[in-house]
Amino acid sequence: MTDSASMAVVFIDLAGFTALTEAHGDNEAADLSERFTAMTAAELDASDRLVKTIGDAVLLVSDDAGSVVALLRRVLPRYAEAERFPIVRVGANLGPVVVRNGDVFGATVNVAARIAGQAGGGQVLVTEPIATAARAADVGVRDPGQLWLRNVSEPVTVYDLDFGMETRSVAVDPVCRMRIAASCGAGHLRYAEVDYPFCSLACAAAFAADPARFVVV
Template sequence: MNGSNAVAVLFVDLSGFTALTEVHGDTEAADVAEHFAELTRAVLTSPDRLVKTIGDAVLLTSTTPTSGLELIRRILETCSEADHFPALRVGAHVGPIVERHDDIFGTTVNLAARITAAAAGGQILTSRPIAEAAHAAGIGVLDIGLMSFRNLMTPVALFDLDFGAATASGGVDPVCRMRIRTSTAAGRLRHRGTDYQFCSLACAAAFAEDPERFSEP
């Protein structure tokens, strides 16, 4: 299809992927990114499309804001079940796209990418149309105000979505930024009154060597 049509455009990426790569190496990082793509493909339904993978991120479309929200929920849920897996961050926008050779282009895609870059680990940021659909579906919506993006003339209203249990991710290893469950933590250390858990003894050793680098301020 070469024309334009309005769809929900979603970017989902792995938060802290650079830290994961530095600590665990290129091969394990590539394995995690590949596993993330496989998990995403497994939850696609008829309204959804995985356009492409981009390193540690996936670019997706869904036909409506509501189906886009359901896709986000399924991705969050399936990834939350994977232990020793990075937190996700999501950015989403709705609008027309142009399709060329199995790829998509346009302002909608560019803005969705910018919104994703503004999200923190574990955060789902969207523009107004998806936020309105989320509110109608009973999903928690927090208006975080207008945000200006470089090379865009008009500020964009952004909203933080709360999917509740679907986004619960347990603890986060302060070194490699992977999510971990207390029951599977390889090590635990206390620093300045705060308990930290680690996915591996290597991460615990790195923290012990320089706790100020990794500890909370």
């Protein structure tokens, strides 16, 4: 069955998932992916749909720009409050999509995926219609920038949404890229005059053995 519709498309991606898998193993990574999907699904309402999971990412659609802003407002705090959970990054776009056998296709989807891939940890990058809805919902909208996206002929104007959670300032384990809550860290090591936190003794030991491998200069 095929149908066309205008929808808001959002990719939510676990930043640093490859590093986490290497540090903690395939089983823990798979468990985390399932947990991520369940947490996301729990926040959907009648305007939203989980289309599919793609490894360390989920693809969602919402009826319109306002609905996707409301969804992000619900789901992002769940991730931020979860223990032993990575920082997420988000890309969202609004436009026409082709719906076929429950999946979604088209340039709108491709651009949303590319935007998510360009986002840094903790960033929510969206196109103009979603930024407009965010302003109407009293969500912070940072100044726009332009991205050149792979296989997209023209630059895309994107806006960085601020849901007030200060995700850019949280402590992150340099080995597995897990976000570190003050209540569950396994200590710190100092290297090159910087203190690095760790989620586990295993990550601390890996860092101690070869700090330069995990430090971005």
